[in-house]
Amino acid sequence: ETGVTQSPTHLIKTRGQQVTLRCSSQSGHNTVSWYQQALGQGPQFIFQYYREEENGRGNFPPRFSGLQFPNYSSELNVNALELDDSALYLCASSPTGGTYNEQFFGPGTRLTVL
Amino acid sequence: SQQGEEDPQALSIQEGENATMNCSYKTSINNLQWYRQNSGRGLVHLILIRSNEREKHSGRLRVTLDTSKKSSSLLITASRAADTASYFCATALSSNTGKLIFGQGTTLQVKP
Numbered sequence: 001e002t003g004v005t006q007s008p009t010h011l012i013k014t015r016g017q018q019v020t021l022r023c024s025s026q027s028g029h030n031t032v033s034w035y036q037q038a039l040g041q042g043p044q045f046i047f048q049y050y051r052e053e054e055n056g057r058g059n060f061p062p063r064f065s066g067l068q069f070p071n072y073s074s075e076l077n078v079n080a081l082e083l084d085d086s087a088l089y090l091c092a093s094s095p096t097g098g099t100y101n102e103q104f105f106g107p108g109t110r111l112t113v114l
Numbered sequence: 115s116q117q118g119e120e121d122p123q124a125l126s127i128q129e130g131e132n133a134t135m136n137c138s139y140k141t142s143i144n145n146l147q148w149y150r151q152n153s154g155r156g157l158v159h160l161i162l163i164r165s166n167e168r169e170k171h172s173g174r175l176r177v178t179l180d181t182s183k184k185s186s187s188l189l190i191t192a193s194r195a196a197d198t199a200s201y202f203c204a205t206a207l208s209s210n211t212g213k214l215i216f217g218q219g220t221t222l223q224v225k226p
Contacts, residue, residue: 041218042217043204043214043216045212045213048213056211056213092157099206099212099214100206102147103159105149108156
């Protein structure tokens, strides 16, 4: 069974640029959630995708957008990057939508915005 | 604002001692989950306790949930140096919106 994978591991961008982060869910899981974790803080929920549809969104501006593909992998896109977007971005997969089950997290993508 | 508040923010103990971390939350939940994170890497799920459960065990871990006080505790018994990590509680609301609400975490250091 393959776990959750994320790419790239690290990324450096400049303010105003756009970035795409990728996540492959664990085998058999149809739900992917994305979180942003600033240094020294707990993860903050961005959004969840269940069977290719958005299933809940946190308090993030529209320049944070996502996509889930038929194979249940997912992308997180961030436009017009700001310095405060520097963080660890985590994706998590689960066997069903919602949060009634444990989430399986990937290793994260460390984004630095200069 | 974050739903979960954890206490203490940092904890330092000797190997073999027990470590207790507490989590408080504000609204009705379906379940509460505990996660561990090593050095800014991905989170590892430890235990999920549902709102109708009061206590759960997994190996050296014991989790309690008091819904009347809106609080939970994680006890790690006979700690090891490898338990050094940050520990987060996360609440899943009854509405099942897909959102897990994390606390700010407790940083545990276990000295050999």
